[in-house]
Amino acid sequence: MASQAAAYPGSYYAASIAEPGDYPGLDADLRVDVAVVGGGFTGVATALELAERGHSVALIEANRIGWGASGRNGGQVTGSLSGEAGLKKHLRDVPGGDVEAFVWDLRWRGQRIIEQRVQRYGIDCDLKHGHLQAAWKQGHVAALKADLKAAQARGMGDRVRWIEKDELRELLDTPLYHGALRNDANLHLHPLNLVRGEARAAADQGVAIFEGSPVVDIQHGAPARVVTAQGSITADTVVLAGGAYHKLARRDLAGKLFPAALGIVTTAPLGETAHRINPEDLAVYDTRFVLDYYRLTADGRLLFGGGANYSGRESEDVAAYLRPRLEATFPALAGVAIDYQWQGMAGIVPNRMPMLGRTGAGDNVYYAQGYSGHGVATSHIVASVLAEAIDGQAAEFDAFAGLPHGRVPFGERFGNTLLALGMTWYRLLETIR
Ligand SMILES: Cc1cc2nc3c(=O)[nH]c(=O)nc-3n(C[C@H](O)[C@H](O)[C@H](O)COP(=O)(O)OP(=O)(O)OC[C@H]3O[C@@H](n4cnc5c(N)ncnc54)[C@H](O)[C@@H]3O)c2cc1C
Known part of the structure; x- marks a missing residue:
């Protein structure tokens, strides 16, 4: 693990890690299909879904896997979505055409994904x-x-x-x-053990995982380039999954979360x-x-x-x-x-609806964030939506990306x-x- 990784906070979760071990820092220039920035549930679950679909993936985490909200939360996987009333009002063109039914199904999709994953990969997370x-x-x-x-x-x-x-x-x-x-x-469940278990499963599926490697720049283009202090990843597609901790893509994202x-x-x-x-x-x-x-x-x-x-x-x-x-x-x-x-x-997010979209001039840098305290299930749902879009099925992603997310004036300050x-x-x- 690279030396600049911040340690986990002194939580009960960090004191009861089921699968110890760490990942190296990024100190080379790599080429992959997809580079995922951020090793919380959003990033890890997206990387795992993409690897399961046969993509080559690199996951770059500034600190440790699950260091952010994903390894610190209450561990409650709720059957409610944040901003549900807004979702019902604003979602358009959902697959199947019935917004009520679509939102109801979303409520339970996160639980299904997590249960299947825990079983399939033998993740010890007190579920x-x-x-x-x-x-x-x-x-x-x-x-x-x-x-x-x-x-x-x-x-x-x-x-x-x-x-x-x-x-x-x-x-x-x-x-x-x-x-x-x-x-x-x-x-x-024990969220840090879930996210670390999913990361281990992703690594077993071929995902190259790097810890202690803050991404300092995204160079847009086709392909795009994700830059850290000691290395870089060139990728056809980039996913920004830094949650409330990242400061990337400010031009599009400042004042929104x-x-x-x-x-x-x-x-x-x-x-x-x-x-x-x-x-x-x-x-x-x-x-x-x-x-x-x-x-x-x-x-x-x-x-x-x-x-x-x-x-x-x-x-x-x-x-x-x-x-x-x-x-x-x-x-x-x-x-x-x-x-x-x-x-x-x-x-x-002020209107509490999850924020998904693309940033920059091209259409190959995605972001997903803002689950307003309901993120254990929602991050897994969003990861499935992102992975599907990157795999060529963008109907659900487009429905989310069409949600209105205004910028709060002077929001950064x-x-x-x-x-x-x-x-x-x-x-x-x-x-x-
Ligand atoms: C105390 C607490 C309790 C909560 N309780 C619940 C609950 O019981 N149930 C529930 O559903 N939700 C809960 N939540 C919300 C839930 O934890 C989050 O919504 C979810 O974990 C967000 O996941 P994420 O992957 O998007 O972000 P995070 O888990 O925050 O991960 C983002 C990661 O990106 C990394 N990163 C940031 N910038 C960079 C960069 N430049 N380069 C590389 N990496 C970077 C960070 O180090 C971090 O590890 C809670 C949150 C908190 C804080």
């Missing part, structure tokens, strides 16, 4: 089924029940169920919530208490706009995330901020030891301030409704 989406206020119950009805109408009746407030106490030892939607099609710092804590192992507070090992998230989310780890810790810092900077003390929320959720854990705390940057103000407004609306 489990079962989510609770818990109503924070009585006023949130109706929307959850409408979602339940929609799922039942589409044949998912055996996987979804409404849990009344009283019954909920048997599943979660918490005084919060007014009922919950249980969904056993949704997954939770804003990093929000999200924090997570993990307690010490809870022993028997883990089973008492969450006996069925379900992943939980609430219905607020800026929500709390949590689940147990394989070794019986509570992994708890919540809130967000929209300033674009990391918060000073995540544990101090999250402990009161954790203890309000589970009073039985008052004073529990916190073993790990960390933060990561999620890419927020003031975008995060505007985002923070917008979020404060939404939270205010939420408290008075």
Whole structure:
């Protein structure tokens, strides 16, 4: 591994890597079909899909595989897409012609891809089924029940169920919530082990992976050239998958995506208490706009995330901020030891719809980013859309690329301030409704 790679943050995930090992830095000039920039879920899943389809691929990561949001997140694979209402309104010319059906199918495509991949490549990532989406206020119950009805109408009746407030106490030892939607099609997992396992599978399929190799320039043309400090990759096609961490293609992408710092804590192992507070090992998230989310780890810790810092900077003390929320959720854990705390940057798009497109004068440099906190499933969906487009089937890609993504004026300088103000407004609306 090249020396400039930043180490993983001190997370529970980094402390429980299942498949150790690293990849070399790029110190040569290579020629491939596709160069993918960024080794998170978007980049790794795209590289793997393309290799499975027979393309020669190089994947270039500035730090370590899964170093960004993909190796730091809550590990909840949700059956909802960010910006879903907008997608239904703005998507045009979708394959099959029925936008509602297309969006419904998208909701579950990420889960299918992840499950198949874990099985096919034997990825050890603590994959489990079962989510609770818990109503924070009585006023949130109706929307959850409408979602339940929609799922039942589409044949998912055996996987979804409404849990009344009283019954909920048997599943979660918490005084919060007014009922919950249980969904056993949704997954939770160890995201760093998933992305590293997928990278290993990609390498086995012939993908040349480089760590510690920040891309400093993209030279557009046919072919295009991706340049690092010590080497370069010449490729027919380039995919930019740097999420909230990259600063490439500013002319097209500046002012459209804003990093929000999200924090997570993990307690010490809870022993028997883990089973008492969450006996069925379900992943939980609430219905607020800026929500709390949590689940147990394989070794019986509570992994708890919540809130967000929209300033674009990391918060000073995540544990101090999250402990009161954790203890309000589970009073039985008052004073529990916190073993790990960390933060990561999620890419927020103002209209919350995933951003896919091409950048530069040609049509061979693609980008995909901005899943607004729903990226575990969405990144895998997007990777399948990108791979298909690069393979010559661009119908889905074109539908996404046609979505309207405005530029926030002066967004590069003031975008995060505007985002923070917008979020404060939404939270205010939420408290008075
Ligand atoms: C704390 C936290 C909790 C979250 N919880 C959930 C959750 O429970 N469920 C869910 O669905 N989503 C969640 N998300 C969102 C999800 O993690 C992201 O949407 C998703 O991982 C984004 O993947 P990505 O590959 O696009 O970006 P990233 O994983 O951020 O990867 C981008 C990579 O590109 C690399 N890079 C950047 N610039 C360059 C360059 N110039 N050259 C080379 N490489 C470069 C970076 O080093 C990084 O590794 C959470 C996010 C955070 C931060």
